[in-house]
Amino acid sequence: xxxxxxxxxxxxxxxxxxxxxxxxxxxxxxxxxxxxxxxxxxxxxxxxxxxxxxxxxxxxxxxxxxxxxxxxxxxxxxxxxxxxxxxxxxxxxxxxxxxxxxxxxxxxxxxxxxxxxxxxxxxxxxxxxxxxxxxxxxxxxxxxxxxxxxxxxxxxxxxxxxxxxxxxxxxxxxxxxxxxxxxxxxxxxxxxxxxxxxxxxxxxxxxxxxxxxxxxxxxxxxxxxxxxxxxxxxxxxxxxxxxxxxxxxxxxxxxxxxxxxxxxxxxxxxxxxxxxxxxxxxxxxxxxxxxxxxxxxxxxxxxxxxxxxxxxxxxxxxxxxxxxxxxxxxxxxxxxxxxxxxxxxxxxxxxxxxxxxxxxxxxxxxxxxxxxxxxxxxxxxxxxxxxxxxxxxxxxxxxxxxxxxxxxxxxxxxxxxxxxxxxxxxxxxxxxxxxxxxxxxxxxxxxxxxxxxxxxxxxxxxxxxxxxxxxxxxxxxxxxxxxxxxxxxxxxxxxxxxxxxxxxxxxxxx
Amino acid sequence: xxxxxxxxxxxxxxxxxxxxxxxxxxxxxxxxxxxxxxxxxxxxxxxxxxxxxxxxxxxxxxxxxxxxxxxxxxxxxxxxxxxxxxxxxxxxxxxxxxxxxxxxxxxxxxxxxxxxxxxxxxxxxxxxxxxxxxxxxxxxxxxxxxxxxxxxxxxxxxxxxxxxxxxxxxxxxxxxxxxxxxxxxxxxxxxxxxxxxxxxxxxxxxxxxxxxxxxxxxxxxxxxxxxxxxxxxxxxxxxxxxxxxxxxxxxxxxxxxxxxxxxxxxxxxxxxxxxxxxxxxxxxxxxxxxxxxxxxxxxxxxxxxxxxxxxxxxxxxxxxxxxxxxxxxxxxxxxxxxxxxxxxxxxxxxxxxxxxxxxxxxxxxxxxxxxxxxxxxxxxxxxxxxxxxxxxxxxxxxxxxxxxxxxxxxxxxxxxxxxxxxxxxxxxxxxxxxxxxxxxxxxxxxxxxxxxxxxxxxxxxxxxxxxxxxxxxxx
Numbered sequence: 001x002x003x004x005x006x007x008x009x010x011x012x013x014x015x016x017x018x019x020x021x022x023x024x025x026x027x028x029x030x031x032x033x034x035x036x037x038x039x040x041x042x043x044x045x046x047x048x049x050x051x052x053x054x055x056x057x058x059x060x061x062x063x064x065x066x067x068x069x070x071x072x073x074x075x076x077x078x079x080x081x082x083x084x085x086x087x088x089x090x091x092x093x094x095x096x097x098x099x100x101x102x103x104x105x106x107x108x109x110x111x112x113x114x115x116x117x118x119x120x121x122x123x124x125x126x127x128x129x130x131x132x133x134x135x136x137x138x139x140x141x142x143x144x145x146x147x148x149x150x151x152x153x154x155x156x157x158x159x160x161x162x163x164x165x166x167x168x169x170x171x172x173x174x175x176x177x178x179x180x181x182x183x184x185x186x187x188x189x190x191x192x193x194x195x196x197x198x199x200x201x202x203x204x205x206x207x208x209x210x211x212x213x214x215x216x217x218x219x220x221x222x223x224x225x226x227x228x229x230x231x232x233x234x235x236x237x238x239x240x241x242x243x244x245x246x247x248x249x250x251x252x253x254x255x256x257x258x259x260x261x262x263x264x265x266x267x268x269x270x271x272x273x274x275x276x277x278x279x280x281x282x283x284x285x286x287x288x289x290x291x292x293x294x295x296x297x298x299x300x301x302x303x304x305x306x307x308x309x310x311x312x313x314x315x316x317x318x319x320x321x322x323x324x325x326x327x328x329x330x331x332x333x334x335x336x337x338x339x340x341x342x343x344x345x346x347x348x349x350x351x352x353x354x355x356x357x358x359x360x361x362x363x364x365x366x367x368x369x370x371x372x373x374x375x376x377x378x379x380x381x382x383x384x385x386x387x388x389x390x391x392x393x394x395x396x397x398x399x400x401x402x403x404x405x406x407x408x409x410x411x412x413x414x415x416x417x418x419x420x421x422x423x424x425x426x427x428x429x430x431x432x433x434x435x436x437x438x439x440x441x442x443x444x445x446x447x448x449x450x451x452x453x454x455x456x457x458x459x460x461x462x463x464x465x466x467x468x469x470x471x472x473x474x475x476x477x478x479x480x481x482x483x484x485x486x487x488x489x490x491x492x493x494x495x496x497x498x499x500x501x502x503x504x505x506x507x508x509x510x
Numbered sequence: 511x512x513x514x515x516x517x518x519x520x521x522x523x524x525x526x527x528x529x530x531x532x533x534x535x536x537x538x539x540x541x542x543x544x545x546x547x548x549x550x551x552x553x554x555x556x557x558x559x560x561x562x563x564x565x566x567x568x569x570x571x572x573x574x575x576x577x578x579x580x581x582x583x584x585x586x587x588x589x590x591x592x593x594x595x596x597x598x599x600x601x602x603x604x605x606x607x608x609x610x611x612x613x614x615x616x617x618x619x620x621x622x623x624x625x626x627x628x629x630x631x632x633x634x635x636x637x638x639x640x641x642x643x644x645x646x647x648x649x650x651x652x653x654x655x656x657x658x659x660x661x662x663x664x665x666x667x668x669x670x671x672x673x674x675x676x677x678x679x680x681x682x683x684x685x686x687x688x689x690x691x692x693x694x695x696x697x698x699x700x701x702x703x704x705x706x707x708x709x710x711x712x713x714x715x716x717x718x719x720x721x722x723x724x725x726x727x728x729x730x731x732x733x734x735x736x737x738x739x740x741x742x743x744x745x746x747x748x749x750x751x752x753x754x755x756x757x758x759x760x761x762x763x764x765x766x767x768x769x770x771x772x773x774x775x776x777x778x779x780x781x782x783x784x785x786x787x788x789x790x791x792x793x794x795x796x797x798x799x800x801x802x803x804x805x806x807x808x809x810x811x812x813x814x815x816x817x818x819x820x821x822x823x824x825x826x827x828x829x830x831x832x833x834x835x836x837x838x839x840x841x842x843x844x845x846x847x848x849x850x851x852x853x854x855x856x857x858x859x860x861x862x863x864x865x866x867x868x869x870x871x872x873x874x875x876x877x878x879x880x881x882x883x884x885x886x887x888x889x890x891x892x893x894x895x896x897x898x899x900x901x902x903x904x905x906x907x908x909x910x911x912x913x914x915x916x917x918x919x920x921x922x923x924x925x926x927x928x929x930x931x932x933x934x935x936x937x938x939x940x941x942x943x944x945x946x947x948x949x950x951x952x953x954x955x956x957x958x959x960x961x962x963x964x965x966x967x968x969x970x971x972x973x974x975x976x977x978x979x980x981x982x983x984x985x
Contacts, residue, residue: 067893067970069824069977070900132896136887143881146926150934158934165926170919177899177915184903 007048007060008076008127011086012120014042015093019116028108032101035112039094042119046090052083054468056476058129058192066133071183075130075190080473081256082126084326084466085249088333089122091451092245096238098448099341103237103348104152111152114144115238122246126253131179131189135172138250142168145247148239149231160227160234167227171217178210182262195261198484201269202497208266211258212274218251221311222281225304232300233353237344240296244303245337249329252310256322260314260477264485267315269494274315279408281308286415290422295346296353298423299339302379305412306332312409313394317481321397322474327390327466331459335378335387338452342372345445349438355426360433365440369428371449376424378456380416386459517568517577520560520585521625527552528618535611545611546600553593560589560625567982573693574632579982580830583975584628584759587834591752592621594841597954599744601946604654604854613653616646617748624756633682633692633717636760640678640720643756644671647749654742654854663740670733674723681716684709698766704773711774718764718778724757726804727811728785735796735804743851746800747844750807751837758814758833762826765818766983770906775819782815783913790920799847799857802924803840806883809921810836816898816914820905827980828897831973835882835894835965842879842958843928846872849951852943859927864937869945873932875955880925882962885918889966897973 018038025031052059058077066072078086096115104111121144124137142165150161183189186197199207217224228248232240259267267274285305292298306328313325343353345368350357362369378385381392391413399406441449459466515522530552534545564586567578596614599605605613623643630636648671652664686692688710689700704711719730726734738746768775789809796802814836817829849872850865851857865873882891895918899911945951965972 067973069970069973070897136892139887139892142886143877147933150930158930161934162923162926162930166919166923169922173915173919174912176896177903177912180896180900180903180911183900 003048006062007045008078008123009062011042011045011049011090012076012123012127014038014045015116015123016120019113019120022109022113022116025109031109031112032097035116036094036097038116039097042090042093046087049078049083049086052078052469054080054472056080056472061129066130071188072132073130073190074133076127076133077129077192078127080470081326081477082253083469084330085126085246085253086123088249088330089119089126089246092241092333092337093119095337095341095448095451096241098444099241099344100236100238101444103344107151110147111238114147115242118144118148118242122242122250125250129191131182131191131194133189134191135176135179138172138175139169141247141250145239145243148242149235152236152239153234155234156230157234160230163227164231167217167224171214171224174210175214178207181207191257191262195480199263201265201494202501204263204266205269205494205498206501208259208263208270211254211263212270215251215254215259216277218254219248219307219311220251220304221277221308222284222304223277225281225285228304229297229300232303232340233294233296237341237347240340240343241337244299244340245333248303248307249333252307252314252325252329255311255314256325256477260317260481264481267481268317268485271315271317275312275405278308278312278315279405279412281305282312282409282412283415286412286419289419290415292419293355294353295355295358295423295427296340296343298419299336299343302416302419303332303336305416306336306379308412309391309394309409312405313397316394316397316401316405317478317485318397318400319474319478320393320400322478323467323470324390324393324395324397326470326474327386327393327459327463330466331378331386331390334452334455334459335375338371338375338449338456339379341448342368342375345441350434355423355430357434359426359430359435360428361435361438362428363433364435364438367441367446371441371453372427373424374453374456376420378460380420381413384457384460386456386463388460389463512568512572513570514568517563517566517570518575520556520563520589521622521629523556523559524589524618524622524625527556528615528622531611531615531618535615537611545614549614550593550597550600553589553596557586557589557593560585573695574635575626575629576631577629579975579979580759580762580826581629583830583979584755584833585625587837588621588624588628588752588755591748591755591837591841592617594845594954594958595744595748595752598747598841598845598848601848601950602742602744602854603852604657604742605744606653606655609653613650616650619646620644620650620748621752624752627756628759630760631694631763633685633694637675637679637682637720640724640756640760641675643753644675644724647671647753650745651737651741651749653745654740657740657742659740660742661740663737666740667733667737670723670730674720674730677716678720681713681719684713685717688713694763694766702767702769702772702774714764714767715774715777718761718774721757721760721764722781722811724753725761725811725814726754726808727781727815728788728808729781731785731789731808731811734808735792735801738800738804739798739856742854743800743844743848743856746803747841747848750803750844751840754807754811755833755837758829761814761818762829762980763983765821765826765829768819768821770819770821775821778815779819779907779910782812782819783910784812785809785815786812786914786917787920790917790924793924794920796924797859799859799862799928802859802928803843806921806924807836807840809917810883812917813895813898813914816902816907816910819907819910820902821984822901822905823977823980823984824897824901825905825980826983827973827976828894828901830979831969831976832894832898834972834976835890835962838958838961838965839879839882839889839891842875842955842962843883845955845958846876846879849955850945852946855942859931860935861942862928862931863935865932865945868937869947869951871952872945872947872955875959876932877929878959878962880928882966884922884925887966888963890962890969891966893966893969893973897969
């Protein structure tokens with residue numbers, strides 16, 4: 001559909017341009033109001049995207065030459081996989097502004113600049129259909145996130161921010177090499193066109209590994225997850241919200257957008273490994289979360305578990321699994337984002353994130369506990385909440401694939417219930433209560449908690465509209481995948497080829 | 511003798527500029543027109559004159575001097591660099607009053623030599639132009655008032671330089687003896703495999719060593735951090751940028767000899783890989799800003815090799831483009847350093863603490879410079895790196911490309927610490943003088959930073975120029 005103006009470009013550029021406007025403002029309160037207004041206008045600008053057609057094509061496509069010599073293009077578009085993430089990103093922005101209204105006391109202007117810059121970059125990641133453009137946005141989001149942690153973070157912010165930056169940058173360096181290799185082998189940077197090309201298995205093998213490393217660090221999957229708890233605990237509320245709600249999704253989005261369509265045979269080959277790592281993430285994240293005394297750390301480790309469900313769903317390669325992964329991405333964004341905002345709320349009262357300093361809130365802050373309870377239920381997938389839909393879909397996918405995979409996931413879901421109940425019980429009824437002097441939620445806090453709460457129940461009770469959006473794209477993704485995943489693993493002998501490649505390089509033959 | 515005076519207008523202009531400076535430096539004690547008042551305009555006009563010579567091409571002086579796209583590309587880069595360094599040096603606090611005209615005269619001579627180097631297509635001419643560019647550097651490095659370290663740096667530079675030039679000259683004699691010519695165009699047609707021409711290959715390696723010294727490529731880099739540290743900030747800005755342009759253009763011209771797969775090409779690739787890894791690892795441990803940048807330039811010399819060994823016009827174009835990116839990024843960072851160190855001291859990392867508050871524009875520009883040096887998008891550094899690896903992929907040195915991208919991950923740590931100190935740490939002590947917050951400082955930093963960003967976003971025009979330059983060497 002044509003609106004006569006580039007919808008996506010405006011959507012991406014508006015926060016960036018508006019962020020520059022911040023430099024002309026002085027009073028912190030004005031800065032907050034201004035950013036709030038910007039985030040609401042951004043929501044309005046996204047209204048044309050409601051006319052998204054329910055089919056598998058890329059829509060709102062914009063395509064311009066960028067550097068002709070190298071075939072770089074400015075190529076944007078959305079499909080059923082990315083549009084949900086774009087809505088999520090845009091919706092999270094006003095919540096972030098609201099939840100840092102009193103939380104952020106210093107360098108307010110720079111803080112909101114980072115928020116807006118980040119929104120632009122993340123939207124760019126989800127819209128880009130040119131590999132290099134994708135990479136540009138992917139890297140551009142590092143700096144504001146680093147600053148959010150390093151400037152406004154907790155006591156250990158230096159360590160956490162550096163770890164975050166080094167991990168993610170190290171992961172993405174090989175992604176750049178893979179991107180260039182795609183161009184040289186496939187002749188273009190345009191993702192939709194690369195999806196039509198069958199690459200040799202040997203090429204797919206290495207390209208998959210290079211990309212999967214970048215995405216696995218971002219998700220984060222089990223052995224690369226250690227940056228996440230550090231970053232979450234130190235980041236300010238809004239930083240945690242963006243990190244959980246949006247940034248982690250970039251990794252799983254990368255798997256769906258790149259690994260499956262571009263390297264299908266290698267994805268198929270590596271699927272057992274990815275499934276194993278996902279399951280380890282689920283169990284490990286849950287088990288570690290069970291032992292935490294810091295609420296924020298607990299939710300951070302629960303993220304590792306939840307994102308494990310997402311990657312598990314993706315690498316099951318069946319409709320229910322991938323649908324479940326997309327649902328889980330959205331749900332985790334809403335629920336975990338909301339939980340981090342709640343932790344921010346309670347931190348503003350107790351100035352501690354320890355469970356023992358926040359006991360017995362039920363009597364004095366009933367509204368707070370209501371929301372917390374709702375999100376906790378959603379977090380471990382209680383029926384009727386959105387979490388249930390995502391988890392059950394992944395479970396169905398897992399059991400379709402193999403009973404064993406399904407069976408191994410069950411303890412993961414149990415663990416989620418265990419750690420969520422543990423922390424919720426203590427927060428609600430633990431004693432002695434520390435909350436007797438605290439005020440319950442104020443209007444602003446109500447506002448930013450009601451919105452996710454509505455979505456928790458709405459998606460939980462009426463998930464159909466999301467199926468309508470994602471199904472055509474997921475079907476196309478899986479159809480293409482099934483057609484092209486055929487690798488003659490017996491004839492190509494992957495490990496042997498890979499070993500030979502390495503030996504060739506070492507021997508200087510290449 | 512084929513001679514066309516219009517082809518060498520930029521060189522002649524710079525020669526005239528240098529002569530005026532020489533007259534001024536020879537004038538008697540009473541006659542003291544302030545050189546900083548007119549020289550920036552002179553240098554700016556020089557840049558303009560060089561740009562107008564953009565489309566020239568032709569051969570001169572019995573074909574030893576060639577004006578083509580490649581030479582014009584680098585002449586413009588060099589003239590631009592001279593322009594910025596002159597403005598940068600015009601507020602130099604560590605220069606004796608009586609030596610100002612001499613200082614700029616030496617800068618000018620070196621620039622003139624580098625411009626001639628850009629056009630030299632015959633090895634003896636290359637050698638002569640290189641010496642013209644080097645001699646003035648030897649004199650300029652110790653010119654830092656009341657600083658013994660500068661003298662030490664100067665001596666180190668001379669000793670290393672003398673050995674490197676001697677090696678180059680020695681190698682030249684081997685090439686002449688075995689290939690019977692010193693014209694690059696004729697050398698192109700000869701065989702450069704070790705089996706056919708062992709002597710010539712050794713000779714070329716030695717000759718290249720002279721260039722590697724200028725470029726500070728591992729293992730000829732030992733002078734680099736010491737000289738940066740010893741020389742004044744403004745001089746270091748010159749030494750770090752312009753001589754490298756000269757070295758890169760000569761290497762680009764010699765790269766037409768280096769077909770992928772030859773022993774000497776592999777040697778270059780190995781040196782490149784070692785250089786980037788060594789440079790980045792050493793930079794991790796530095797606390798002196800200029801030493802840090804010194805090791806960073808060792809790493810960047812390695813990056814340039816990636817373009818040179820690919821043996822294609824695109825590769826040379828990518829190397830030329832990256833050279834320009836390197837020039838602008840370093841000028842930007844050195845500009846900020848020179849403005850922060852208003853008293854001309856050497857900066858430590860912790861001197862940057864709280865810069866965002868004390869001088870927001872400088873801090874912001876430093877951030878852009880640092881991230882461009884890492885190669886983060888959307889800066890010129892990213893585009894340069896991206897072009898390098900795209901041109902080099904699948905030309906036999908994929909392992910070098912992988913080394914390059916992995917090195918970015920190492921490098922981020924120390925560039926990030928520039929950013930970290932400037933933005934996230936608070937000022938510790940107020941004993942040091944406040945950074946220069948004037949219009950002069952902010953506008954200069956802002957313009958250079960804008961250049962880094964704009965070329966990063968819209969690289970096509972400059973890159974097409976670089977491609978034309980690359981194609982003028984290899985079809």
